[in-house]
Amino acid sequence: MPATAKTPPTWLINTIGRIRNALGTASRSAVPANIALLEITQGAWLTQALYAAAQLGIADELRDRPRSSADIASAVGADPGATYRLMRALAANGLLKLHRDGRFSLTRVGQALRSDYDGSMAPMIKLVGHPSHWEHWGNLLYSVKTGDSAAEKLRGMPVFDYLETDPEYAKVFNDAMTGVSAMAIEAAVPAYTFSGHKLIIDVGGGHGALLAAALATAPDARGVLFDLPSVIAGAGPELDRAGVSDRCTKTGGSFFEAVPEGGDVYLMKTIIHDWDDEKSLTILRNIRTAIAPNGKLLLFELVLPEGAPSHPGMLLDLEMLVHPGGCERTPSEYRDLLARAGFRMTRVIGTTGPMSIVEAVPA
Ligand SMILES: C[S@@+](CC[C@H](N)C(=O)[O-])C[C@H]1O[C@@H](n2cnc3c(N)ncnc32)[C@H](O)[C@@H]1O
Structure with missing residues (x-):
């Protein structure tokens, strides 16, 4: 059956996949092996950070504009200090952006944590972190x-x-x-x-x-x-x-x-x-x-x-x-x-x- 015009060709998708894999390998080879392994291991913690953010609906609160973590903590009913630490960790991992004025916004990837995002990852994160x-x-x-x-x-x-x-x-x-x-x-x-x-x-x-x-x-x-x-x-x-x-x-x-x-x-x-x-x-x-x-x-x-x-x-x-x-x-x-x-x-x-x-x- 023919693919529709919207579908990118398989060779392009495969090429992009190979480039991403090569970049990942290069990134890991830039640090000592034990550090590279630690970073991989911390993935489990990042999963739970995403789970907490998804359960609290933090991405939904950030949908329209950058906001401070204190503002978000009050909106979602969480501890202000711990909410800042969670959001900082998510920013350090590319899900949020911390602005100079102390407010946070969603990055391109972080947008996919919003519950109303087309193809939202929030339901999957709520399962994986459950x-x-x-x-x-x-x-x-x-x-x-x-x-x-x-x-x-x-x-x-x-x-x-x-x-x-x-x-x-x-x-x-x-x-x-x-x-x-x-x-x-x-x-x-x-x-x-x-x-x-x-x-x-x-x-x-x-x-x-x-x-x-x-x-x-x-x-x-x-x-x-x-x-x-x-x-x-x-x-x-x-x-x-x-x-x-x-x-x-x-x-x-x-x-x-x-x-x-x-x-x-x-x-x-x-x-x-x-x-x-x-x-x-x-x-x-x-x-x-x-x-x-x-x-x-x-x-x-x-x-x-x-x-x-x-x-x-x-x-x-x-x-x-x-x-x-x-x-x-x-x-x-x-x-x-x-x-x-x-x-x-x-x-x-x-x-x-x-x-x-x-x-x-x-x-
Ligand atoms: C991994 S889920 C996939 C669901 C769906 N096909 C999708 O991709 O979203 C597996 C599905 O198999 C169903 N299932 C499990 N055992 C079943 C059974 N004995 N008869 C019919 N459905 C069953 C589950 O209820 C569940 O909806």
Whole structure:
């Protein structure tokens, strides 16, 4: 399918990526190895600083004009001295700018912390820094020693079952998925032509952000949003906002049992990476049973490059290990997995973001 005119060419994106990696390597080689390592380690502290800022809504308070930290502390109900220290640390790391008059403003990157920013990172930061998520990552060592999910060990049940029992954390999780969907949608949806299809089914579609965007580009298609009943119960606003609710059915159920039938496009965004091969095969075989003979299966995943080049999927792979117990995969691993489920992988489509689209058809 042709990319739209808006999509920068892949060679340009790859070249920019290589230049960024080279600059990062050069920056690290400019300091002693232990200092470079300390700076990397402090990333954990910066994540919590971002979490505190996101929870307090500091970026939202800075949306319109530079303000003093005292002013912000009073607006968000925090300690003035500690708020200054937090904002200074964020300024030292390029998220805020400290002006000569003592007021702070948002930098270009800091703008993405605003809750109303298009593709805001605030929901993702609220998940990554959340005390429960933080506790799970604190047990990465357990996952590496055993190969099992640390979250499952800590909560005594698989992480998606746990989400059903913890509405507050579940909301944080679902908001984060919707938030990163905005980025994925911006990058991925223009890379595929959805028009011409009749029934688009988003399996494990969360609150429907991807389905809404796909339907918006395919005015003659209907959609089915399929996820666990508790997640479907919270779906609606995304579909309403995109003006596609009247073409969309919401269905609750488990993809380990069955998925809605007859779709000519099945979407699964960041689903297969949640599961090991055995569970992934159950989901894929259920789709194989349900898909129309001429249907297409599209997996939106951070497909890993071979080897170990810099790629955001490498750390997301550890997130999958710690949480659901799944993994990221390379193109050849997807090809093999899909073949075992009765699909033939036709291509891997690059997007302007780190996410790729793995396209497969019934074999
Ligand atoms: C990583 S999230 C991705 C959500 C969405 N596709 C997106 O990208 O925003 C995984 C989704 O799988 C859903 N899920 C987990 N277990 C499920 C099951 N057994 N049946 C259906 N959906 C399930 C979760 O509720 C969640 O919405």
